Structure formats: structure tokens, C-alpha cells
Amino acid sequence: MPTLQYVPPSGAEFGELPLTTEELLRGYRATARARFFDERAVTLQRQGRLGVYAPYRGQEAAQVGTTLALEDGDWLVPSYRETAAAITHGLPLSQAILYWRSHPAGWRFPDDVRMLPFYIPIATQMPHAVGLAVAGRHQQERPWVVLAFIGDGGTSEGDFHEALNFAAVYKAPVVFVVQNNGWAISTPTERQMANVRIVDRATGYGVHGVRVDGNDLVATWVAAKEAVARARAGEGPTLLEAMTYRIAPHTTSDDPGRYRDEEESKRRAAEEPLVRLRAALRSLGVLTDEVEAQVQAELEQELKEALEVADAAPDIDPAEIVEHVYAEMGPDQRMAWEALGGR
Amino acid sequence: MPTLQYVPPSGAEFGELPLTTEELLRGYRATARARFFDERAVTLQRQGRLGVYAPYRGQEAAQVGTTLALEDGDWLVPSYRETAAAITHGLPLSQAILYWRSHPAGWRFPDDVRMLPFYIPIATQMPHAVGLAVAGRHQQERPWVVLAFIGDGGTSEGDFHEALNFAAVYKAPVVFVVQNNGWAISTPTERQMANVRIVDRATGYGVHGVRVDGNDLVATWVAAKEAVARARAGEGPTLLEAMTYRIAPHTTSDDPGRYRDEEESKRRAAEEPLVRLRAALRSLGVLTDEVEAQVQAELEQELKEALEVADAAPDIDPAEIVEHVYAEMGPDQRMAWEALGGR
Amino acid sequence: MAADVKVSTAETARAPITMVQAINEAMALALERDPRVLLFGQDVGVMGGVFRASDALQQRFGEERVFDTPLAEAGIVGLGIGLALGGMRPIAEVQFAGFLYPALDQILSHLGRYRHRTRGRFSLPMVVRAPYGGGVHTPEQHADSPEAVLAHAPGLKVVIPSSPERAKGLLLAAIDDPDPVFFLEAIKLYRSERQAVPAGHYTFELGKARIVRPGNAVSLFCYGGMVEVCMKAAEVAAREGVELEVVDLETLAPLDEATILDSVRRTGRAVIVYEAPRSGGFGAEVAARIAEEAIYHLEAPIVRVTGWDAPYPPFTSVEHHYRPDAKRVLAAVRKVLV
Amino acid sequence: MAADVKVSTAETARAPITMVQAINEAMALALERDPRVLLFGQDVGVMGGVFRASDALQQRFGEERVFDTPLAEAGIVGLGIGLALGGMRPIAEVQFAGFLYPALDQILSHLGRYRHRTRGRFSLPMVVRAPYGGGVHTPEQHADSPEAVLAHAPGLKVVIPSSPERAKGLLLAAIDDPDPVFFLEAIKLYRSERQAVPAGHYTFELGKARIVRPGNAVSLFCYGGMVEVCMKAAEVAAREGVELEVVDLETLAPLDEATILDSVRRTGRAVIVYEAPRSGGFGAEVAARIAEEAIYHLEAPIVRVTGWDAPYPPFTSVEHHYRPDAKRVLAAVRKVLV
Numbered sequence A, B: 001m002p003t004l005q006y007v008p009p010s011g012a013e014f015g016e017l018p019l020t021t022e023e024l025l026r027g028y029r030a031t032a033r034a035r036f037f038d039e040r041a042v043t044l045q046r047q048g049r050l051g052v053y054a055p056y057r058g059q060e061a062a063q064v065g066t067t068l069a070l071e072d073g074d075w076l077v078p079s080y081r082e083t084a085a086a087i088t089h090g091l092p093l094s095q096a097i098l099y100w101r102s103h104p105a106g107w108r109f110p111d112d113v114r115m116l117p118f119y120i121p122i123a124t125q126m127p128h129a130v131g132l133a134v135a136g137r138h139q140q141e142r143p144w145v146v147l148a149f150i151g152d153g154g155t156s157e158g159d160f161h162e163a164l165n166f167a168a169v170y171k172a173p174v175v176f177v178v179q180n181n182g183w184a185i186s187t188p189t190e191r192q193m194a195n196v197r198i199v200d201r202a203t204g205y206g207v208h209g210v211r212v213d214g215n216d217l218v219a220t221w222v223a224a225k226e227a228v229a230r231a232r233a234g235e236g237p238t239l240l241e242a243m244t245y246r247i248a249p250h251t252t253s254d255d256p257g258r259y260r261d262e263e264e265s266k267r268r269a270a271e272e273p274l275v276r277l278r279a280a281l282r283s284l285g286v287l288t289d290e291v292e293a294q295v296q297a298e299l300e301q302e303l304k305e306a307l308e309v310a311d312a313a314p315d316i317d318p319a320e321i322v323e324h325v326y327a328e329m330g331p332d333q334r335m336a337w338e339a340l341g342g343r
Numbered sequence C, D: 001m002a003a004d005v006k007v008s009t010a011e012t013a014r015a016p017i018t019m020v021q022a023i024n025e026a027m028a029l030a031l032e033r034d035p036r037v038l039l040f041g042q043d044v045g046v047m048g049g050v051f052r053a054s055d056a057l058q059q060r061f062g063e064e065r066v067f068d069t070p071l072a073e074a075g076i077v078g079l080g081i082g083l084a085l086g087g088m089r090p091i092a093e094v095q096f097a098g099f100l101y102p103a104l105d106q107i108l109s110h111l112g113r114y115r116h117r118t119r120g121r122f123s124l125p126m127v128v129r130a131p132y133g134g135g136v137h138t139p140e141q142h143a144d145s146p147e148a149v150l151a152h153a154p155g156l157k158v159v160i161p162s163s164p165e166r167a168k169g170l171l172l173a174a175i176d177d178p179d180p181v182f183f184l185e186a187i188k189l190y191r192s193e194r195q196a197v198p199a200g201h202y203t204f205e206l207g208k209a210r211i212v213r214p215g216n217a218v219s220l221f222c223y224g225g226m227v228e229v230c231m232k233a234a235e236v237a238a239r240e241g242v243e244l245e246v247v248d249l250e251t252l253a254p255l256d257e258a259t260i261l262d263s264v265r266r267t268g269r270a271v272i273v274y275e276a277p278r279s280g281g282f283g284a285e286v287a288a289r290i291a292e293e294a295i296y297h298l299e300a301p302i303v304r305v306t307g308w309d310a311p312y313p314p315f316t317s318v319e320h321h322y323r324p325d326a327k328r329v330l331a332a333v334r335k336v337l338v
Ligand SMILES: Cc1ncc(C[n+]2csc(CCOP(=O)(O)OP(=O)(O)O)c2C)c(N)n1
Pocket: A081, A120, A121, A122, A150, A151, A152, A153, A154, A155, A181, A183, A184, A185, A246, A250, D042, D071, D073, D095, D099, D102
């Protein structure tokens, strides 16, 4: 099966797009917003106004397009890399900022944002996504669908495998998105696995597999829509491999120069999703200077307000360290809490 | 790809067999010996002369045929089910008996039998097989090949997945045999996985995959020979799915009547490997009453001697419990050892 | 057997049942009371579990609520976490406690941390049941006692019952609890004793140790399969006029330090009994707390009677030399009474 | 950096190096001395490890001996076990100690048991290195201290160095050891201190605790990242004329009980310091042994200064409230000195 692509890297010479103008604009806005946040986050980190941060430059279409396919009541299950998916799914920017500032409030996502927390231990989110999907079926006629993200490196963990198998056995309404961005820190996909077509794993499990150009927002969105529809209809899970590239360092603490040829990276960066989306939408006349400027202004405003909210977060009370261990504080936590000045 | 089969269940109407007469006889002997040991082991267990035992009735061809493909210096990596493979590979019957008697001497396999111990925690042997295979390459021009066994149920564990991927990445000279015997205790393969063709997993990893009729000794042997040759030649690992059936209970403590239709089991038992091999070899004139009688007599004698050896094993010294924790006994073990009357 | 259990809130006189039957009863009640309760694990469905703890429950509650899983413990615990996140109340069975190990990443990275790392947004009201411990000639690696590993992980509760009655009430409490609870069931006790157990739903409070036999000479701290061992030792000692106090910890985490300290302050002597390997066993925590909070009341060393620092021996004919017995407990008692 | 290390058995005057450099030196020496030594883990090859512990080693020893693995910890430890079974001497790096959890089945079911379950036929001369502990603002779940879990598993050795010089000698000893050794490296110490470290190959005996500062008032038992904290406390106390004895356990398993007891018999007072969560932490074992073997020498409660019973906080600005510091150690000292 060929890799699904609607808009080539050039952003030109493409056929009819299976999205409405409204959708295309919505997709542009969300992608531009994701890019904007990432760029500002990196700057904020350099200024010491964020902690260590995991940038996602180049992966916006893979995250935004798939997340846009979710409907009300659906769940997002992200790894640490999915800030773009998270803010697309409704996580307020202020919340993302507080998270990357390591502020406890950053970990407390609002109740109405149906997403699990960012996951640090690789692949461990995968079985949770399956359970969450099965849980929906127990409670609703029309089940919620779960969209779970993992990286190419993450596919090597046992949890990836166990979750794929469980999902298939229980026909869980879940869509697994593998963002194949070429790297797991310094390890290229070719050293991570012998067959770099991750989508080829799907058949073995009896799971539907799709490979898309992960830098083509139209492709990621359309493929995810189909996968979500399948899941909702009870046709089981999909493994969606989104081919993309980690243009940025692994995190703001990483120096890719130690392990990869940054010339090659620059070349790959040319395939990035925003340039091509913008070119395509401009050629369609959907996007104009005016719209771009308006979007930009809105984003500046949104971020300004988000920073104000984040900056207003109260100082961290050390006693919070031992709160939320149990629903009701245990005697050992209470002892600690008092030692930490809790009142 | 179709399932490799040379001799159909009837044991009749088959084409030319790619094995020499000598090999066919050797295969018969080994299969008959495996069957003989299993039958006697079950009897011994009933008499209280063995502990809990994991029978392998019906799986003889899957174990014996693949193991016969190994050459001098090659390694066997078994689960608890592989007593047939073990005794084919050179484990003395007395040793097998002591193992199933839970005697410490049963765990100490002779140095010249190149096999790892029986594995209890499902699938954990898989990455060891990979490491062992890679180790050979570091030490010899002509690497040893590792033959590792796992069950259909075992494929669900993360270790199965991680090992397959590692093996592929390092092109390890290892052959993984999945004995798909239809059951993991009470769980049928259909509830274990959505796609019951386990061999379909191979491609995803970039591993060579072969499915054989696991009750056809000729097929298992020939397929394993090829896989071993590939491994030896540096062409990488093979996943060999041997289709067979667990005729017997999971262990001698299990009652399959609680979870499966034993009529169906009886039907499946008709496909078992020894009947068919015997019929085929008789039709070829390779096997005669005389040979059968001679083999039987030899087996009786071998078992008699093995039981004598096993029965002569010394009483277990309780202090052995704390021996072999470290190469040199640590102070905590010494304290225990003395408390246990060690001298 | 479970299929015949009359569910009633009245406590009627009933035939004595085993601990595994009591566990079955508890799960049947929970499944009946709350549609969010699900039960799953390897072979728990059609077969009713290798120890028959879930016998007949799939027949009664259907395949959607009581079901087999693939053979993958991380998947099982991970599935349960996801179910809990989605509003269910999962009960996962892991076939033997030694097979919890493949799930330890899910357990240590998530099960105990989820509430903390989401600052209270998500709780995981999940129970993980697993048979543990030795004494019944199980095969190799089927007799582990990994409670110390679990009790060291913040956010987990660890409960170990010592009788049919306690098992039922504690399991029902565990299922009701808003936090993840490990429920370790001593294989040795599954069928060793029958007890008349109250019918219907009842709970015992988690987080409380329990004096199962009062005494004044020495406090014996134990749990699960070691309680009967300590009770036996106490009976023997009583014949010689020495009254041992047997304290069943029941919940290892959160630990009921108050009851422990209170007992030892009265007796002045402590013996701690567990069958896990000695070094780093959970009993060390009990000793450490006594040594920190009640040392001035101690009239003797704190002595531990434990499994040795070796894997549980698969050599069935000598396994009783590994697992503490009344004789070894009494030897320790004599040591602290000199 | 490693590539420049002169390998020589003579101890020449050399520029001070960090602990991570000392570890790099040790591995370079081991790789050079013994062709059976292999080094692998996530990102250890081209990149030289996230902390650069294996910097330049792949360039020097080739891709067959120093190599990257896929992202799978059970696979890494399992691969190492297989390599050891096949006659190699593997050194596996796990990127952070909190990511040992996916490998715990391999570790608890096999690494510590192989010799025992094959009755001595197979030994596993393998080293698993992992950075552990907090204090440097690592991301969430990157600051765990799981030593208690490992030290409770029979057959494993657990070594935790506290300085560049010790790290090099202990790691070389661990690589030479016939048994599996966990080598936990305090992230906080990787670059905090430079020390002139002997050139060439040298080893320190495993299984020995070490008095790093003699004293008579109180024994402070600690290891790894807590040694510098206790040393700081001892300096402060010394200014007030109170001489604390700082005992660096170095090897948690097998534990050097003799040195611990000897110290506490002299001082009569014990404070135990570790950064893991308090309940069930390895220090409880130290307390239990003292309470069993040296209680009559104790003049005060045994006090623990530990991480709290909560996950290590990812809230970097307050993590120092979780991890024990000299102030908390001194408060405990005052408590046992009253
Ligand atoms: C279990 C575990 N092992 C190791 C790590 C350290 N680690 C963090 S990110 C990463 C690479 C992940 O690569 P990939 O899955 O491709 O995701 P990407 O970073 O490319 O988004 C590693 C090894 C971890 N977080 N968890």
C-alpha cells in the first residue's frame, strides 16, 4: 500500500482535496497555532521562562491533522512530544506553559479537556489507551474513540506490542498514531528496527494499517477521520504511521550535532508541513495575506493572555509534594506534609 | 504462503521426501522416544514418582524435527513444555526425571548439553536466545545457531516482541519456533490474538517467516534445517510457526474438561505426528515391525537405567537452598546455610 | 461454589467456606452491586481462574464483564488502568505474584502515581489480585512474595488477608477504595481453612492492623500466610504460660504504625515474620519504625524470622526449610525472652 | 575525555576528573583488557550516552563492542543475559533508573536467579549501569531511586559509588565480578566534583562499607548522592565539636553488616539517610539489622532521613524539599543526641 498523500512537499500540483474550505482554514489555523506555540516555547525556554521542553517542529501536521479528526467526547492520549495535539484538543496554552514550567498546576488538566497527561515512560500509554477505549463501550451506545500517540522508538517497547494485540482482541475503538520522525534521541529508525515500515506490523495483529505522509495535513486528517469512523463503527483499531521528521533537537537539552548530520536534517526540514499547507491554500485562494495576518494577531494575543495566566500561578507550596498520593492523606504523608509546613 | 507439509495426516499419498532413509529412521527413533518418555512420565506422575509435569503429547514433531536441525555446538532454549526437544538435544532422561521430581540435581544440566534451563516465566527466554546468538558471533567464525521455543500464548508477552525486533536489528543467528498448539492453559488462540496466523508477525520485524504443519516431522525438520542454514549464513533470524495441538492437559494438575470440548480435542488428536510418521515410513518400507520392536526395547532399557540413576540421587540437603546464590557465598547466605545445617 | 451463593445483606448461618470461595463471593457481590466492576485476567473467564477464584462468574455476569485476557501482564495491568481512567472499577487477576514482574513498569510508573501526577484529577480505583507465597509445592517461580516491592511504591495500597472472613471483607473494601489496591492472596490459605463467613456485603477498613491474639510477652508481627504460623506458635507458647500477641498487619501500605507501636510498647518485645527473602523484606520497615518510635520500650532485640536470602526453592521436598514455621518463630521468641 | 585517557597501570599525577569521566575511563579500560566486554544501551554508541558516560568509546572499540540498542529495556537486560550465557561480559546502560522498571521481569525472574536455578552451571557476569536520584531538575520520572527493589532480589549485587575515584575502582570490580551487579550512579554526582583518580586498572572490593569520616557521636549511614550530604552535615557538626561518623555503604547487596554494627557499637547512635521514598526503603534494612544485632549498644532511636512517601516531585523548584539535605540530617542528629 502506498503512502497516503494529497499535497506534495511543493504545495503545488495536487488534485482535489477531500476537505471543505472551512476545514482547510480550520486546519491552517490549528497548524499555524501549533507552529507558533512551538517557536515561542523554544524562545521562552532560552529565556529561562520554560524548563526543559520537547519541541515538535515539523510534526505539526502529524499531530494536528489526526487530532482534528476527534469529535466531542473523544479522548487524546499523548506522549511528552504531543503539545501540538494537546493544544489542538483544547488544552489551554497557559496550561501547557505551566506544565513545561514544572509547576504542579501544569499537571492538573481541566476536567473538560478529555486527554490523559503527557507520558514520559515510553510506550506505557498504549495499554491505557486500549482500556480507556473499552471503557467507553461499557458506558455509551456510541463509544468514544481514543487517539493515542507514540514515536518510532516507542514501537520497540513490549507495551506497544501488548497494546496492539489487546486492542485487536477486544476490537477496541482506538487509533494508534505512530509519528515516525526518524529518530529516537540519537538512534535513527534504521538502527531501531530492521523493517522501517512500521505499518507492516499491523497485519500481524489483525489491525488495520495505514501509512500517511505525516507532513501533509490533508492526508493526516483524512486518514484519521477514516480510522476514527472505523473505530466508532466497531470495526476495530487502526495503526496509523505518519511519516515525518524531527527537525528540532530531541529536547532543548539535546545537541543533535553530536549524532546526526545537520545538513541532512536541513534538507529534510524542507518537507515540513506548514510551508506546504500555506502554499497549497494560497494556490486555492483559501488563504490570503489578510487571513494570515489576522491569525498571527490572534495567536499573539492568545499567548500574551496565556502567559499572564501562567505568570499569575501561585508560588509552589512544598507541602504539595506529598498531596494527592492517596485520595485521603495517609499517616505517612501527613507526617511529611506537616514537616513540609502544610496547613 | 501456504503451510509447509510433506506428509498429510493420513500418512499416505505424499510425494518425495527431502530426507535420507537414515534421517527418516533417525527422525522416527527420536519421535518415538519422545512419545515414549511423555507417556511414561505421565504414568510416573500418577504413581507419585514425578511431580507436576507438563506433557507434550502431539507436539513431538514440532519439537523433535526442529531440534534435529541443530548441529554440534548449537544451542537449545526451551520453555517448560520442551522436554522432547531437550532429550532430543542430548539431555539424559535421568536428568529430565530429576527435574520433574524437583530435585536440585535436575536443574544442573551437564556442561556438554548446550541448552539453557527450562523457562517458567513465559517468553522471558526470547531475549536470552538473541543474546546467546549474538555472543556466538563474537567468538567463532562459524557462529552457533540458537533454537528458541515459545508457545502461542507466549507471543502475547512484550518479551516476544522485543526479542524479535532485537534479533532482526542484529541479524542474530537464531530460529524462533512458535508451537501453536491452540491453547494457553484454557485460552484458545482465537482469544489470544485477532489474527491467528502468528507467522504474519514476521514481516513487520523484517524477520523471515515460515509456517509448517507442526505434526509433520518431515516438514518441521526440513523447515528448521533451512532456517538454521540461513541463520548460520548470516541471513538473520526466522520465525517458524509450527501448527500443532495440545492433546494433553496443560499440566498434570490441569483438567481441560473445565474449559474445552474434549470431543473436539479427540478429533484433533487424530492429526498427531507419530501415527502419521509411522504410516509413512511403513509405506516407504523404511520402518518394519522389527525396527519398531527394537526401538521399543531400547527405550525400555534406557528408561530403566535412567530411573535407576534418578532414584540413586542423594537426599536433598536443605542447605542447598541457599547455595549458588552468588559465586562466593555472601554473609547472609552463610548465616542461612549454617542455620540449615550446612557443613 | 460461587454460582450458588445467595446474595443477601442479612448475616445468616451458612456453611463454612474456604478463602478462595470467600474471594469468589466478594467478587460476585461487587459485580452485582456495581455495573462498573469488571473482572479479567488469564484464564479467569471460562475456566474460572487457575485457583477457581472466579469460578462461574463469567457464566453469571457475561463475557463483557468477566473475561480472559491475552498472556501479557503489563497489558493486563495497563488495560485496567485505562478502564479505571474511563470510569470503570477493574479487578485484574495476575495468575501468580511472581508474574507481576512483567507489569512492574505499569505498576511503579503509573498505578501508584496517576493521582499524584494529575494532581488529583484522575484516580485509579483498581484492584490487582495475585496469589503469592509458598508452602504448597507449586512449580518453580510460582511461590514468590513480592509485597516489599509494592509497598515501597507511593500511592499503592497493599492488602494481604489471612482468613476467609477477612478476605471477603477486605476485598470488598479494596474494590470500593478510590485508590489502587494490591490484594495478595496466600496460596497456602486458599483452601487450608473453612470459616463461616457473613453473607452479603460487608467491609473491613483498610489501613488497620489487627490484634488477632492478645498477649503480653512478645509481639509477633505477621501477615497473610504467616498469621497461621504465628498463631500456632502462640498456642504452643501459651501451653508454657507465655502469652504472645499476634498482630496481623493486613494492610502493609499505608501501614498502621500506631497499632504496631502500641503493641510493642505493651510487650516490649518484637518478632517480625515474613516468608519473602530476608534482606529488604517488608518486615524491615516494621523493625525500622519500632526502632525509631518505640526503642525506649524495647527490652530485647527485634528479631526477624523470614525466608532466606535465596530464591524460593523449587525443591519441593525441602521448601518447608525456607518458609518460616512455628518452630522457627518459637526459637525467635525464646531469643527475645532471655 | 575518554578518547584521551592514557591507559597505564602506573599511578601518575593527573588532572582531576568528574565521576562520569571516571566511569568512562573504567569502561575504556575494561573494553581494552578483555575482548569479552561489550557495552550497549540506548544512545550509548554514536552519541556516547545521554550523560556521555560512553563518550568516544564506540569510535575506539567499534560498533560490534559498543552499540546502540532499540528502545526496550527488557530487551536490553535480556540481551545482556543471553550474551553473558554465551560467554561475554556485558555492560548494559539503562538510560535512567526509573526506566529499569520495564526490565524488572528479566531482572527479578532471571538476572538474580540464573546461578541458583542452574545450580551453578551458568553465571551471569553482567553489569547494569543506570543513573539514579534527584537534585538536578531532571524531567518527571527521571529521578527515581529504586535500589531497594534490586537489593531485595537474591543473587543481585547492588553497588552505588559516591566519588570519581570510587566509581572507577568499583565499576572495574563490578565488571570483573562473576555475578550480576547493578551499578547505580547518582546523577547529582556525575559532574559535581572533580577528583584526581589513579590511572590504569584498579579495583575496590565489593561488599564492603567504608568509613569516609570517622567520628564518635553518631553513625550516619548513607550511599551514593547522600554521602556528600552527610559529609556536609558532619562538617557543620564538627564546627560545634560533634564528630559524626559517615559510613558509605557502597554495596547494598550483599550488605556489609559487620562494618555497620561495628560503627554503631562505637557511637551508640544511628541516622540512616536515603533519598528514595521512606517506607520500605533500603535504609529500613539497615535499621532492622542494627535493631536485631546491636540494640544493647543503642543510646537513642534509629532515625531515618529520607525522601517522603510520595513520588519524586517533578516540580523542580521544590524538589530540594523532597531530597534530604544537610539541614534535615543535622535535625536528625540533634534528635538522637538528646
Ligand atoms: C521507558 C523509557 N526508556 C527510555 C526513556 C528515555 N527516552 C525519552 S525519549 C526517548 C526516545 C523516544 O523516541 P521516539 O519514541 O521515537 O519518540 P520521539 O522522541 O521521536 O518523539 C528515550 C529513549 C524513557 N523516557 N522511557
